[in-house]
Amino acid sequence: MASLWKHPNSPFWTACYTDETGKQVKKTTKQTDRRLAMKAADAFEESAKKARAVELTGAAAVKVLNELMERTHGEGLDTRSTRQHFTDYLTGLKARGTKEASLKRYKPIFDGFLAHLGDARANARLASVSGQEIEAFRDHEMQAGKTAATAGFALKVLNGVFEDARRKAAILHNPVPDVLKRMAHTAKATSEERHPFTNDQVTALLTAADTEWQGMILLAYHTGIRLTDAANLTRTNLDGKFLRFREAKTAHRKQRASERETVVVLAADLVAYFKSQPVPMKKDAPLFPSLHGKKPGSAGGLSNTFARLMDTAEIDRGQGKAREGKGRRFSALSFHSLRHTMISRLANSDVPESVAKAMSGHSTDEAHRRYVHLDTEAQEKVVAKAPRLWSKQGAAA
Template sequence: MGTFMGTFFHANVTMASIRRKPRSPYWMMRYLNESGQMVERSTKEVNRKKAREIAEETERVARKARAGEITQAAVLKTWGDLLERTTGDTLNLATIDQFFRDYLKLKARTGSAVSTVARYKSVVDRFLVFLPETRRTASIRSLSPSEIERFRDAELESGKSASTCDFALTVISSILNSAHRKGLTLTNPALAVDKLNGIVEERLPFTREQVKKLLKEADDEWTGMILFGFFAGIRLNDAANLLWENIDLGAQTVTFLEQKTAGRKRRANPVTAVVLHSDIIAWLKGQPEGIAKAPLFPGLAGRGSGSAGGLSNAFNVIMDATDIIVATGRKATGKGRTFRKLGFHSLRHSMISNLANVDVSADVRQAMAGHSSDEIHRRYVHLDVSAQRPAISKIPSIKEIP
């Protein structure tokens, strides 16, 4: 057994000691802990000089803790200084606020859709406002499951649906998973918080008759948007931000980068190609053709989908001008909002339903809708144009185009 190197004095003022443990490369340290008990711990250090520094610093911090003179900030600074002296590394002292904000910046830089980043930011903003300032500026490793659980409950009490609360919990858990992978936390405290298992509301498809009614109320740009949604299944923001360079009238295709799936397709072919229906081609030929970088929908390009002046509400105005009865989901309470089961995204559901109704195979429907994983996307990428043409041609025209 090894012998300790060091001298012991009074019980409250002691010098830590170290020894080499048999059959172990690491030096052990012996010191009085914060409770006044003599304990032995490994320094996880093979260098004797560095091991002694760790032992003496540990004993000094414990002595201050026994005297009630230590704070979290002082502990972090002490161990940060010690880490730098012994290894040359610096201790990452990221605060809760700093790490959550940095995560959002990284997500925006790594190809996540603008709408996804906005949804994450909304959760982060609400969570940071919920935390007291003293907690926002505390170390990320100090965040506890009880704080996250209280935030979830506060969200529910404010009138948000269970599914919205579950999404907020998913966002926080994703951020803390990142912190854990980087070694900034010992665990992910969000994993200890139960989800509410809220029911996710789903859109309904528009019928052909309903689409005809929408077209009668729409102006020229929204007519094009509705046609791209109904016949090509293009999402709202993707359609609004199409450029003339995305259109190939000769090949009768539109190619673009889907905002929602761009991140998942980075390692595969990131570009989505959709064969254009004859009704879309007829609308395009009626437009003054712009130069490559010119927006296809100049009055709608660059607008967000949410908020009072957003694209979603603009589409709802068109829908409300018709006699279409819009079914709703769970009634909103507090700051929540009532879910409308018909919206622009319903046009995408309609396209998929139309393909199914004319017996287009599930494989082709999946490839055209962009619902596939990277693996399936790579497997069916050769179907993109050759299999789409006969599929699109099977969908009948909507005659009443303004």
């Protein structure tokens, strides 16, 4: 039978009972009230008895802990199912005023994850969901045709549910970050790589494009500006010989977007282009009226319009394998490749990295280097400058 003992120097009662191996043990109850401490001690011994009899199943353990919580704290464990956690989390987002567009993006991810788990696992407690199940869901998404970026976004959305549950003590550990870390390491070795355009390809694009798209292409080629940021420029962004703008917020650029202004000196091409265009009367008038405010995605979106422009210019987009279901089909060449083109051109021209980072708006070296594609000519120049340490006779010079 369980009993209590109290150390003279401790405010807490200690439970004395026989553990699952038959050994007499002591364990603190973390209770200062003797009555509540006795309830905890009885629960410890009851669970140990069941364990000795090989009766302590997962369900029995939860029941014992639930009863212990009710006796000592007045409320039991959070035994809501995984499905209920997701439903409650979505309801909470709505109550906090989350945008409808975001909710529409999250719900298919939640539904897809629960469907992947199956009814039995979705109706089990959230704490039982393992990292392996989350990783299996990510693999399933990619096998269905999603890009690594899309699958990664889905995991970040799931992370919100698990982290919310962890903060509320419904679970002890959030398994999603560990999966995201492993995914990041794998992506470094297996990621699909964007390519830069050649000058001839850019010339072909300019020839095939209308006036507004010509301006968009020139801007991205010379400044590295992103598609949506370029389309939403107004007259206020032009400041003499400078282009000033702040990056728009996206799912992948929530932190650094709009925190600082990117300032780029306009190249001669851009100065000539804007001089050839009518000057808008209003300061907030868009530079590209027919493209302003358009979304990058969807059939009539900016990305697909540019893709059709590449087809007209007879440029091979370097598309990956066709995808099943939802998800973008990866293309080695896209509007974003013009950003790679600009940054690679600077790197191949021996422009100091600090200047290239300032022009591209990159805040870290790691982000900047992903855009650098050094050509062999630039490498040859570097190799030619290396000191000669080996003579024709095979001896050190």
